[in-house]
Amino acid sequence: MQASPGMLTKFESKSSRAKGIAFHPKRPWILVSLHSSTIQLWDYRMGTLIDRFEEHDGPVRGIDFHKTQPIFVSGGDDYKIKVWSYQTRRCLFTLNGHLDYVRTVFFHPELPWIISSSDDQTIRIWNWQNRSLICTMTGHNHYTMCAQFHPKEDLVVSASLDQSVRVWDISGLRKKHSAPTSMTFEDQMNRQANQADMFGNTDAVVKFVLEGHDRGVNWVAFHPTLPLIVSAGDDRLVKLWRMSETKAWEVDTCRGHFQNASACLFHPHQDLILSVGEDKTIRVWDLNKRTSVQSFKRENDRFWVIAAHPEINLFAAGHDNGVMVFKLERERPASAVHQNNLFYITKDKHVRSYDFTKNIESPSMLSLKKLGSPWTPPRVLSYNPAERSILVTSPSDNGSYELVSLPRDASGAVEPTNTLRGTGNSAVFVARNRFAVFNSASQQIDIKDLTNSTTKTIKPPHGTTEMVFGGTGCLLLITPTHVYLYDIQQKSQLAELAVTGVKYVVWSSDGLHAALLSKHNVTIVTKSLEQVSTLHETIRIKSACWDDAGVLLYSTLNHIKYTLMNGDNGIVRTLEHTVYLVRVKGRSVYCLDRAAKPKVLTIDPTEYRFKLALVKRHYDEMLNIIKNSSLVGQSIISYLQKKGYPEIALQFVQDPQTRFELAIECGNLDVAVEMAKQLDRPALWQRLGTEALAHGNHQIVEMTYQKARNFDKLSFLYVTTGDQDKLTRMAKIAEHRGDMTSMFQNSLYLGDVHSRIQMLQDVDQYPMAYLTAKAHGLDEEAQAILEASGISEDQITLPTLGKPVAPPKALVPSYKTNWPTAASGASSFEKALMAEGGDDALAVADTNGFGDEDLLAEEDAPKGNGHIEEDEDAAGWDMGEDAVPEAEEDFVNVEAADAGTGSSEADLWVRNSPLAADHAAAGSFESAMNLLNRQIGAVNFAPLEERFLQIYTASRTYLPANAGMPPLVNHVRRTLTDTDSRKLLPLIPRDIDSIISTEIANGKNAMKANKLEDGVASFKKALTLLMVNAGTASQQTEAQTAIHSAAAYVLAMSLELERRTLVGGAADISGLDDDTKKRALELSAYFTVPAMDPQHQTLAWFSAMNFANRNKQLGSVLSFANNLTERGTNAKFKETARKLKSVAERSPNDAVPIEFDTFAEFEICAASYTPIYAGEASVQCPFDGSKYQTKYKGVVCKVCEVCAIGGGGSGFRVVV
Secondary structure, three states: OEEOOOOEEEEEEEOOOEEEEEEOOOOOEEEEEEOOOOEEEEEOOOOEEEEEEOOOOOOEEEEEEOOOOOEEEEEEOOOOEEEEEOOOOEEEEEEOOOOOOEEEEEEOOOOOEEEEEEOOOEEEEEEOOOOEEEEEEEOOOOOEEEEEEOOOOOEEEEEEOOOEEEEEEOHHHHHHOOOOOOOOHHHHHHHHHHHOOOOOOOOOEEEEEEEOOOOOEEEEEEOOOOOEEEEEEOOOEEEEEEEOOOOEEEEEEEEOOOOOEEEEEEOOOOOEEEEEEOOOEEEEEEOOOOOEEEEEEOOOOOEEEEEEOOOOOOEEEEEOOEEEEEEOOOOOOOEEEEOOEEEEEOOOOEEEEEEOOOOEEOOOOEEOOOOOOOOOOOOEEEEEOOOOEEEEEEOHHHOEEEEEEOOOOOOOOEOOOOOEEEEOOEEEEEEOOEEEEEEOOOOEEEEEEOOOOEEEEEOOOOOOOEEEEOOOOEEEEEOOOEEEEEEOOOOEEEEEEEOOOEEEEEEOOOOOEEEEEEOOEEEEEEOOOOEEEEEEOOOOEEEEEEOOOOOEEEEEOOEEEEEOOOOOEEEEEEOOOOEEEEEEEOOEEEEEEOOOOEEEEEOOOHHHHHHHHHHHOOHHHHHHHHHHOOOOOHHHHHHHHHOOOHHHHOOOOOOHHHHHHHHHHHOOHHHHHHHHHHHOOHHHHHHHHHHHHHHOOHHHHHHHHHHOOOHHHHHHHHHHHOOHHHHHHHHHHHHHHOOHHHHHHHHHHHOOHHHHHHHHHHOOOHHHHHHHHHHOOOHHHHHHHHHHHOOOHHHOOOOOOOOOOOOOOOOOOOOOOOOOOOOOOOOHHHHHHOHHHHHHHHHHHHOOOOOOOOOOOHHHOOOOOOOOOHHHOOOOOOOOHHHOOOOOOOOOOOOOOOOHHHOOHHHHHHHHOOOHHHHHHOOOHHHHHHHHHHHHOEOOOHHHHHHHHHHHHHOEEEEOOOOOOOOEEEEOEOOOOOOOHHHOOEOOOOOHHHHHHHHHHHHHHHHHOOOHHHHHHHHHHHHHHHHOOOOOHHHHHHHHHHHHHHHHHHHHHHHHHHHHHHHOOOOOOOOOOHHHHHHHHHHHHHOOOOOOOHHHHHHHHHHHHHHHHHOOEHHHHHHHHHHHHHHOOOHHHHHHHHHHHHHHOOOOOEOOOOOOOOOOOEEEOOOOOOEEEOOOOOEEOOOOOOEEOHHHOOOEOOOOOOEEOOOOOOOOOOOO
16 A cells, blocks of 8 residues: 555455445444355454355445444345344345346434435335335436435435436425324325325435536445535546525535546545545545545556444555545544643644643644644653643655743743754754654754754664653664664664664653553663563554553553553553543543543452552552452462462452362361361362371361261371271261271271180181280180180191281370471461461471470460461360260260261251252251352242251151150151262152153243233242252253243243233223333233243233234234234234234334334343343342342342342252
């Protein structure tokens, strides 16, 4: 592209010839229709192809986005107009009627209309909501190349190869298709007399015929606000027309294209005209002077179409090999900051200032209208506080600058009196009385004084493209691949840095660091040009400024972000519109928008200040932030973990699982024990035991082994610590369990030969028993074994026996205190955190639970990190002295509450399952409610009381015992074949299949029988039963489907019941007030929205259709009738729908306008019964998925009546 410096290409695509272009009004998307029959959807900001649409047969010439709905329209050489949804990525419907190529298609800015022009010489207007042709406009006698609606008035303009431009009045069409109003007979006669065409048509009549082109007219467009029209034709001319109420005339002609002019348009915000042509040029014209302002030429590609973004300063042009998105000028306002003042240049080229301390914008100080081209804004502003003067650089005329003194008082936009001008691409102050000017063409830098006289000349490195301030007496010289630091006085290069594409440089307030900004990279350097860090962004970087603390904040097209010196970065806030940062002060960011207006944005700097304090090790500040802010989130936690500070991350987390992980990582056993008790999972106890063992904290190890019921490891632990009493009790527990291996192991640890002999006899291992007795010199027992076996000693041959060895004993019984370990040392942050605890707290932390006292002195051992107090020693199993009665040493009281080995089966259910139903069966209603709260956000448990009691009673049977004794309890299991105590689970009444076949089925039958109150009750009962249930993995999906189905039916039935209550059951509502009528009709329509079975959906459509028909809502009748005929299941209903449809099609209008858009995607709020459109913010019930308006967040769900709307949770589950 050979162009003047003003044009900025933002995006280019490569494809076949582009014939149509449309910008999305809000998103950074552009639709391109191609000669190859494909429609492309591009994200021009990211430069990525989002989607392709390929249903047209042949070239697609017309394309347009709808202003508000998620649809677009296309027209092609297959004579078809197609309306597409870009959400579902498919064609919604096709409009047939044109008899030749469709040239252009456009949506009406307000009404549900599409206008199309075609080579069949007609212009047609279609209603895309009811998919009908509402008007055909004839009059042109050659191909109609373009037709567009006026943005505000009831006018259409069209262009044809018959060399004419026509303006049509469609006010009659609007009146015909809007709500009926009274019109007198005289009005009707006058309208027909004045407006009817030769066929008596009053819908659309020709208002003006504009003739002036010598050849066919290719394009025509209205001005967005003025009564102007612009047209482009094959006579290579761009013509400007003006119109009044009564006539229209040619104003002037823009001559310059030397081939056919393909398309043209008005600039949306400036007095400019843009046109493109087959001469491979884009031309920009001054609307007032009708002279050429700029032109851009492409080497090989003819241009066919041009489009303007409706909101922002972006244009797109389609050519032979694709499309290009461009700007005419840079929108970055020229500005400079000095102390508490911002100096900037407005769009009108006025110099203004803004006071950061007072938040006051000054009046205009100077006018720079005469600087450079009127359409090219100044690019750079440099401020000299000593002389109170500014240096302004403009890219027009190959670069020029002006040195202007600012007046002391801002009294208005006065013309500067003492202006010094010169040529140069960059100009910047380098001292109080010197400034540097860089000329790109001559590759020369001139140092000038305040009289504009050159005092010194410097030759910059080859290829220098830009020059910026580089610190006192220095310059930064930028080439495409390097940045150089240059000393002006010494005329020498001080440093260089290889960094590509640098466009802007931002210095920190202390002058020690600078940020080099390129299109997608930020590089932080020192004042001597040493690189500190760099980062990459996928979205274009627009500006940056430094926080007082040394943090760089930078803006992209849609975010404000930060980066620390070490490269750590994050998002501060999102942006609705692009801004240019100029100052950060506390929680305020001062910036200029693209209209060069100052703005103040509020930010939360907590995250980056915390990270900065962490990097600088300012632990007091970190502690203050933790205590006084709500700094939470997975990103900050993962950041702290990555940086090796899990003990700090622990301060932010509330989730038990995450707290456990962090506590294990940083060795905080107290927190780990607390979280493990809350979660109570075998895997966590195992991990805690391993970590505690590494810490030498055997008291926690003992508790984890008890929780995990790891008998063998417990016995070995008691041997290691020398706890003979508990080892003895382990032997008794093994005997009670009937675990012979464990009994043998414990008797070996205890050195109890008699127990070993007895056990071997009990399992009929008499030879082993005899050998054990003989080896230990117990001859009497050996003889008794022989006698019991019926053999004599002569019949036995014994091996050589050695001397019996007693098992080793622990030299130092350490079971009363934890083992000493090497000091782990507390971090500086932990010291700051525990500062309130004094020196004792630190001493405990430093020695992992032990001070400097005698390690064996039980009474002096402090309870530090991980120490278990005596009353917690038997958590899970109470192994205190009173567990074994002294009178009967061989008896273990299994049923005693404090004997851990004899837990009841109900306790096992609680331990084995994370399901609320199993906890309810065990009688642990509180933990069941806690589980439901964590999983599905349940808060109102009153509806679940009956279900809890039902489950509790069904999981037990009772056998009468002796008189005066309580009955014997038998627990009923659903895991009938499992004998492992860790897999025992209770029977849960009313399984999922039975709920679906009973309550769900009853609810659907009630819908069929029109007993809606009964249906709502059935479905709500089904939701309650499903909420507290258990099943298999395959039933999980069934249950969730049933829940969503039941919720949809509850909503649908509630809507219809609300309508019936509102109108008192009456079918005719003509006697009601307007608001009640409207609400009743809306509720009737909303009844059809929730997803139900086809036969019930048919009932809803039929009911809504009848109700609408009785109340003259023919537009709604047509919509419901269409649905019934296409998707209904009842033949009789479909026949009725066809009859009503034929009547409604004659006048498809509603007597009472209602908020019900049949083509929009929306859901119904289950509380307010109002629509929630796609893209609108909403919240939902975490259990049944019912949608609500955001104002209902935290309220109990109206459908399930249990969960908090918008509440969080791990998710509904029925599988253990």
